[in-house]
Amino acid sequence: MLKNVHRRPAISAWLLLLPLIAAVGATAAWPLGRTFVMSFTDATLGNPVTSFVGLRNYFYYEDGQAYGLFADPEWWLAVRNTVVFAAVSVSLETIFGLLLALFLNIEMPGRNIVRAIVLIPWAIPTVASSKAWAWTLNEQFGVINDMLLRLGVISSSVAWTASSSTSLLTVIMVDVWKTTPFMTILLLAGLQSVPRECYEASRIDGVPPLRNFFFVTLPLLVPTLSVAVMFRTIDALGVFDVIYILTSNNPATISMTGYARRMLVDFQDLGGGSAASVTLLVITGTIIIGQLMLRRYRTERGE
Amino acid sequence: MTAMRYKILYWLTATAITAVVLFPIYFMFISSLRSGAEQFQVAYFPSVLRLENYSRLLTDKDFLGALANSIVVSTSVALVTVMVSILAGYAIARISFTGRALVSGCLLAISMFPQVAALPGLFNTIQGLGLYNSVGALIFSHLMLTVPFTVWVFAAFIREIPVDLDESAMMDGAGRLRTLFRIIVPILMPAIATTFVLAFIISWNEFLYALTFSLTPVSRTVPVAISLLSGTTPREVPFGAINAASVIITVPLVIVAFIFQKRLVSGLSAGAIKG
Numbered sequence: 171m172l173k174n175v176h177r178r179p180a181i182s183a184w185l186l187l188l189p190l191i192a193a194v195g196a197t198a199a200w201p202l203g204r205t206f207v208m209s210f211t212d213a214t215l216g217n218p219v220t221s222f223v224g225l226r227n228y229f230y231y232e233d234g235q236a237y238g239l240f241a242d243p244e245w246w247l248a249v250r251n252t253v254v255f256a257a258v259s260v261s262l263e264t265i266f267g268l269l270l271a272l273f274l275n276i277e278m279p280g281r282n283i284v285r286a287i288v289l290i291p292w293a294i295p296t297v298a299s300s301k302a303w304a305w306t307l308n309e310q311f312g313v314i315n316d317m318l319l320r321l322g323v324i325s326s327s328v329a330w331t332a333s334s335s336t337s338l339l340t341v342i343m344v345d346v347w348k349t350t351p352f353m354t355i356l357l358l359a360g361l362q363s364v365p366r367e368c369y370e371a372s373r374i375d376g377v378p379p380l381r382n383f384f385f386v387t388l389p390l391l392v393p394t395l396s397v398a399v400m401f402r403t404i405d406a407l408g409v410f411d412v413i414y415i416l417t418s419n420n421p422a423t424i425s426m427t428g429y430a431r432r433m434l435v436d437f438q439d440l441g442g443g444s445a446a447s448v449t450l451l452v453i454t455g456t457i458i459i460g461q462l463m464l465r466r467y468r469t470e471r472g473e
Numbered sequence: 474m475t476a477m478r479y480k481i482l483y484w485l486t487a488t489a490i491t492a493v494v495l496f497p498i499y500f501m502f503i504s505s506l507r508s509g510a511e512q513f514q515v516a517y518f519p520s521v522l523r524l525e526n527y528s529r530l531l532t533d534k535d536f537l538g539a540l541a542n543s544i545v546v547s548t549s550v551a552l553v554t555v556m557v558s559i560l561a562g563y564a565i566a567r568i569s570f571t572g573r574a575l576v577s578g579c580l581l582a583i584s585m586f587p588q589v590a591a592l593p594g595l596f597n598t599i600q601g602l603g604l605y606n607s608v609g610a611l612i613f614s615h616l617m618l619t620v621p622f623t624v625w626v627f628a629a630f631i632r633e634i635p636v637d638l639d640e641s642a643m644m645d646g647a648g649r650l651r652t653l654f655r656i657i658v659p660i661l662m663p664a665i666a667t668t669f670v671l672a673f674i675i676s677w678n679e680f681l682y683a684l685t686f687s688l689t690p691v692s693r694t695v696p697v698a699i700s701l702l703s704g705t706t707p708r709e710v711p712f713g714a715i716n717a718a719s720v721i722i723t724v725p726l727v728i729v730a731f732i733f734q735k736r737l738v739s740g741l742s743a744g745a746i747k748g
Contacts, residue, residue: 180570182649187576190561190624193553197595197617198583204594215596273486284487286734287494293730293737294498295678297696298719302501305712313500316515347493352741359742401585408587411680415700427589427681434593435685444593451590458585 202451209444216438227445239445247421248429251338255413255425256406259345264399266346267353272383274354275361292351300415303344307331334422341413341423348412349405353398360394361387400461404454426450498723505717512713526717535690536718539698543722546611546683546694547676553612554619554672555665562627563653567639577628584621588681591617599686610686611694615679619672626671626740630664631657667740670733674726695722 209227211220224230229238239245274285291299306312307330315327330340364387372382410427417423419432426446434443503516508525530536564570565577595614596605604610634657642652658665683694690698699718702711730737 179568183564183568183570183573186560186564186568186649189557190620193557193616193620194580194583196598197613198591198621201591201594201598201617202586204597205590205592206594208593208597213597270490273490276483278480278483282734284490285738286731287491289730289734289737290494290498290727293674293726294723295680295696295719295726297678297680297699298501298723299497301699301715301719302497305504305716306497306500308712311513311515311712313515313517347497355738355741358738404585404587408589410589414680414684427587430589431592431681431685434596440593440597447587447590447593450587454585454587454590458582 205444205447205451208440209448211441213440213444214438215434215440220441223441227441228449239442239449244421244424245426245429245446248424248426251423252407252409252425252427254338255342255345255409255423256403259342259349260399260402260406262342262346263350263353263402264395266350267357267398268395270350270354271357271361274358288351288354290351291348292355296348296411297415299348300344300412303347304331304416307340331416332420334420337417337420337423341416344416345406345409345412349402353402356398356401357391357394360391360398363394364390396461396465400458403457407450407454407457501716501719501723504712505720506713508713512711513708526713527721530714530717530721535693536695536698538690539693539695540721542608542611542692543677543694543696545608546615547673549612550615550619550676551669551672553616554623555669557620558623558627558668559653559658559661559665561624562631563649563657565624566628566631567636568649577625580621580624583617584625588618592681592685595682596685605686606688606692608692611676611679611683611692614682614686615676618679618682619675622675623668623672626668627661627664630661634660663736664740667733667736670729670737671740674729677722677726 208220210222210224212223212226213220225238227238229236229240231237270288274281274288306314309315309327309329309332312330314330315324318324319327328336330336368386368390369382372386377385408427409425410431413423413425414428419428419436424432427450430443430446430450433439433446437443503519504512505526506519506521506523507514507516508523511521511523565573591614595617599605599610599613602609602613604613638660639652639656642656643649647655677694678696679694680696680700683697684700687693687697693701695718699715699722702715702718
């Protein structure tokens with residue numbers, strides 16, 4: 171009897187979790203497992219009957235020639251593009267997000283309107299905002315070229331999204347516009363959890379605001395900052411829509427996700443697309459685990 | 474005087490931020506009002522007010538179909554997400570059982586992996602279920618994006634409710650489900666609304682799965698339909714129509730962002746920070 175009573179909470183917990191387990195199992199765990207398994211097979215979209223090919227989708231050597239994902243220069247180009255994209259856009263978003271969060275934290279009647287406006291780029295569909303940016307950046311009819319020409323900054327129209335020297339920078343700029351709000355929201359929440367007495371004490375002591383920021387606010391914000399940067403980095407490494415809408419599958423900007431999707435949809439290569447997906451997953455997983463270990467190490471040291 | 478100066482400086486900065494935020498949206502709107510040869514010109518102000526693009530889109534069978542698909546997919550995803558999250562969020566926040574840490578750990582891991590990692594497997598699964606090129610495929614795949622995240626948000630919100638409330642209800646003999654739906658759910662109504670809106674936005678804006686799992690207008694959502702509006706030469710691209718379609722799917726979300734601003738902010742940060 172007694173045992174039964176003790177076990178009841180556990181049973182009701184698992185019953186309540188049943189829909190979650192069903193949903194996540196079917197839509198996430200199973201597909202993820204399938205991706206992993208298929209990355210070792212020669213599966214194609216049209217052919218469900220497959221055979222095991224070992225690591226051939228990743229890498230193999232034959233007659234002095236290397237094949238597979240890791241031997242494909244286009245894959246390494248996609249890796250480079252994605253890493254540059256993630257590093258630059260997340261850095262810029264962190265800086266702008268921090269500045270915006272500090273600004274929005276100022277007590278001022280009417281600041282809720284500003285907060286709502288800042289939220290807009292995050293809330294609207296990426297396809298719509300990317301198309302809008304593509305329009306303003308258009309080589310012939312876009313306002314950005316027109317303004318820069320009139321101001322004398324450039325002497326002839328620039329094909330921002332098509333030219334390989336500007337396209338990566340352009341998608342980064344659009345992404346910064348789109349995702350800075352997310353960073354701002356997280357950092358604002360972090361700022362609001364910093365006890366007010368902390369600033370006030372140092373302000374009364376006559377500490378200048380900038381010093382106050384670097385020695386009081388920033389250290390208290392570090393936990394939030396590291397979580398936000400990790401979230402954004404993971405997200406940025408999986409980037410697809412901004413790049414696809416602005417530049418299609420252009421090799422100068424194609425991301426790892428774009429590469430995997432192209433293998434899957436354009437080349438019908440389920441095995442190869444899976445191998446690329448698994449590789450991206452491993453890269454992301456390494457970053458998450460590294461970050462978690464760093465955090466544990468810090469808490470153990472009592473920081 | 475310094476207070477006045479401070480205020481002016483504040484609102485000048487606010488105006489500059491607003492200008493940067495609204496820059497592409499403003500030009501999207503101007504372009505949406507221009508059709509024919511006018512759309513291939515640089516324009517800073519709306520010189521003519523032509524609603525041709527809108528009237529053409531809103532009578533176009535494929536576009537209306539895409540709009541209906543978007544609404545059906547996002548609403549279904551949001552409803553299922555909320556149902557699943559209430560039950561699971563309550564279990565994680567309130568019941569201590571072996572495996573609780575494992576469940577929350579798995580959810581966190583799943584909500585962080587890159588979308589494309591599941592793409593080949595999802596493609597395979599969706600084909601196997603006979604859902605390819607159907608609205609069902611999109612509802613199915615979007616649940617992967619919303620559920621793990623919103624369960625976190627819910628658990629965080631439920632933890633903020635005093636435990637005494639449900640404990641006293643259970644003392645009075647109410648079962649778990651009764652306690653959940655009679656005591657917790659009414660208190661959670663704002664959180665439920667927030668989660669619904671968050672899931673709706675994620676699904677409404679989703680592009681990678683929507684693009685990959687649809688082949689014909691039957692299952693296209695508006696973002697996919699917009700991405701397919703193009704031309705082979707710059708003079709053939711229907712800029713007016715693209716921008717009008719973008720306005721149509723953007724406006725509802727801007728309104729939602731304004732209404733739910735505070736709640737969305739607390740929902741997002743609850744999921745990210747408290748988790």
